[in-house]
Amino acid sequence: MHFCSGNIGKSIRLVFGMLGLFTMAAAQNSMPGVDADPNQGMNAPPLTVTLQDAIARARKNDPVYHAALTAYGSAKEDRVQGRAALLPGVNYDAGFLYTQGNGTSTGRYVGANGVHEYLSQGNVHQDISLQGVAEYRRTRAAEAVARARSEIAARGLVVTVVQAYYHFVVAQRKYDTAQRAANQGRHFLDISQKLEQGGEVAHSDVIKAQILFQQQQRDLQEAELEMNRSRLDLAVLIFPDFNEHFSVVDDLQTPEPLPTFTEVQTAAARQNPDLRAAAGALQEARQEVGVAWSGFLPALKLDYFYGIDANHFATRQFDPASQLSVRNLGYAATATLQLPVWNWGANRSRLKQADLRREQAQLELTFAQRQLLTRLRTLYDEAQIARSELDSLNQSAELAAEALRLTTLRYQSGEATVLEVVDAQNTSTLARNAFSDGQSRFRVALANLQTLTGTF
Numbered sequence: 001m002h003f004c005s006g007n008i009g010k011s012i013r014l015v016f017g018m019l020g021l022f023t024m025a026a027a028q029n030s031m032p033g034v035d036a037d038p039n040q041g042m043n044a045p046p047l048t049v050t051l052q053d054a055i056a057r058a059r060k061n062d063p064v065y066h067a068a069l070t071a072y073g074s075a076k077e078d079r080v081q082g083r084a085a086l087l088p089g090v091n092y093d094a095g096f097l098y099t100q101g102n103g104t105s106t107g108r109y110v111g112a113n114g115v116h117e118y119l120s121q122g123n124v125h126q127d128i129s130l131q132g133v134a135e136y137r138r139t140r141a142a143e144a145v146a147r148a149r150s151e152i153a154a155r156g157l158v159v160t161v162v163q164a165y166y167h168f169v170v171a172q173r174k175y176d177t178a179q180r181a182a183n184q185g186r187h188f189l190d191i192s193q194k195l196e197q198g199g200e201v202a203h204s205d206v207i208k209a210q211i212l213f214q215q216q217q218r219d220l221q222e223a224e225l226e227m228n229r230s231r232l233d234l235a236v237l238i239f240p241d242f243n244e245h246f247s248v249v250d251d252l253q254t255p256e257p258l259p260t261f262t263e264v265q266t267a268a269a270r271q272n273p274d275l276r277a278a279a280g281a282l283q284e285a286r287q288e289v290g291v292a293w294s295g296f297l298p299a300l301k302l303d304y305f306y307g308i309d310a311n312h313f314a315t316r317q318f319d320p321a322s323q324l325s326v327r328n329l330g331y332a333a334t335a336t337l338q339l340p341v342w343n344w345g346a347n348r349s350r351l352k353q354a355d356l357r358r359e360q361a362q363l364e365l366t367f368a369q370r371q372l373l374t375r376l377r378t379l380y381d382e383a384q385i386a387r388s389e390l391d392s393l394n395q396s397a398e399l400a401a402e403a404l405r406l407t408t409l410r411y412q413s414g415e416a417t418v419l420e421v422v423d424a425q426n427t428s429t430l431a432r433n434a435f436s437d438g439q440s441r442f443r444v445a446l447a448n449l450q451t452l453t454g455t456f
Helices: 002-030 051-061 063-086 130-197 203-238 261-271 273-294 346-412 418-453
Strands: 047-049 089-098 116-128 246-248 299-310 316-319 324-327 330-338
Touching: 047 051, 051 063, 051 130, 051 203, 063 130, 130 203, 130 246, 130 273, 130 346, 130 418, 203 418, 261 346, 261 418, 273 346, 346 418
Parallel strands: 047 246
Antiparallel strands: 089 116, 116 299, 299 330, 316 324
């Protein structure tokens, strides 16, 4: 009896345990947003991103660039509102006025037209003044400034993406170079140990090889850290969420041609957004002077009304005085001329403010013109030198690799010292990294130059 009850207890526990497992599995499958395989996304091939893809993605995600676009869109709407202010406006007015009666047709209030007064009429309103015209012109100039600044933000974003993109490319290259140097250091350490066992070199060579190998291992770790950091810096720019599962295309082997300085000058004079922004700011300041001057001039307001303004809500009503049926539906028009007389010097103060802003905008425009010539020459010279140094850097990297190979062979044959091998390895690593930095420097210099000229 005891045996049977024990088996029954085990069976019950087994059944409940299986039910619990089934329940947990069903709950996990029904939970929203939980994948069956958490590593499914990591098993997918990484997304390959080109430079143009990175720029397009950054334009969708960068808040500074979108702030410039928002300012441009707001300026466009200001221009639409300024143009609408110059055109006639149409409104419909409906109302009812009640006045306490006093036995007459007008009621107790002097200003009332009757005990009951009904209004249902359309109103066409037009303001005619210099201020409206000048304000519209100012909004057009402000829109031009905002458009130029959005272009400046777009070109600046391209430079930021180019820097981050090629920083990641170069960091990958340097990590590969560090791996190669670590393998060479391990190989040299094996050579020195074998030569020491054969009695061909002293133990100090092995110690020097060990020190070099340990340093190369540390350099490899630092290179991996920098590669991961540059990957995250680029990911922040181009992805709306946290994503580091991507790769980039190394296109540094095909440098772009550099146009002549005359072509660059022509493009800068035609497509430079800084000059357009400064010129637009000057135009905006001039229109602000016009707005300030309008405070000294008269303004005209025109109103045209059509509808009913009567004691009965009807198009026709009976007139007790004339015993006739009269029409309530009709029109009226008003014209108001406003002449400024005295405002305690406020208009003169606004005019003085506008003149000061106009002088400042004129100064900023001339400074922008001079600064453009200076920056154009500086950035062009930098791009030209970076482009001309690529062949020399490439040749230096190839020569350093060949020198390392020959020095290692000479050390194996007893003709070179351990210090020569160490120096050859360091020189080869520095030459390869310098070539990668030189290629990245040219691309970044070209992007900086295109902020002044546009794409060429």
